[in-house]
Amino acid sequence: MPRPKKCRRVCDYPPFPVFLPAESGQETEYGCAEAGTEAVYMTVDEYETIRLIDGEELSQEQCGEQMQISRTAVQLVYASARKKLASALVEGRPLKIGGGSYQLCCGEETCGRRQDCYKYALGQQYQKAKGENVMRIAVTYENGQVFQHFGHTEQFKIYDVENGKVIASEVVDTNGQGHGALAGVLGGLKADTLICGGIGGGAVQALQAAGIRLYAGVTGDADRAVEALLAGEIVPNAEANCDHHGHGEGHECGHHGEGHQGCGGHHGCHN
Structure with a gap:
């Protein structure tokens, strides 16, 4: 039996879960811009590695601490995310974000960045x-x-x-x-x-x-x-x-x- 994936902590669900090429036509129900155009599907935990490493400039070790996974796991998830992002950009394919093995952070005490977490601040305020x-x-x-x-x-x-x-x-x-x-x-x-x-x-x-x-x-x-x-x-x-x-x-x-x-x-x- 395969080893179950470890649940990865994610700060927020992506606010923009679908991206479409500007000149690719009309969006369909499933996020594909044109008939026959296959979308690229990125998981929420893959998106989180892009956000933390490229967006917030965290190291892979810091990213792993935040997501509660090993540095090796971060490397694998991040590499997959970058490959998918490159495919969407270079090939002009729609990008859709969803699914994956993750748990949303609620601003709990165990959050490694709770000093900057608006959820944690809300919990303390109210x-x-x-x-x-x-x-x-x-x-x-x-x-x-x-x-x-x-x-x-x-x-x-x-x-x-x-x-x-x-x-x-x-x-x-x-x-x-x-x-x-x-x-x-x-x-x-x-x-x-x-x-x-x-x-x-x-x-x-x-x-x-x-x-x-x-x-x-x-x-x-x-x-x-x-x-x-x-x-x-x-x-x-x-x-x-x-x-x-x-x-x-x-x-x-x-x-x-x-x-x-x-x-x-x-x-x-x-x-």
């Missing part, structure tokens, strides 16, 4: 204990209403629910985080569920990877939306991502369900 039987619901929030553009959300209203009733609520600033990083904010706040209006496909994937259940396309009063959810009047929905804004955000629209679990109360490794 230390409200979350009981074992408490569900934590986040709502994109503006002036009492469900804010309609997830990627530009400046505040979440957080509701703690126990036995079907709201026992506490608090408005939390996102501190300038946007788009893909907002899923990390919610993970740092230990949210289980998100209610929002419009949302891009890349953010949908980030929420799925964080194990956060999504109720999209919701409008009106935020408190009433939570009441409606608890009464069973709205159902989970991740298909409202393209109805409230245009596609010019670098997010993929459609073909985004991977069923991942992550730091929103889960700690399994994605495979």
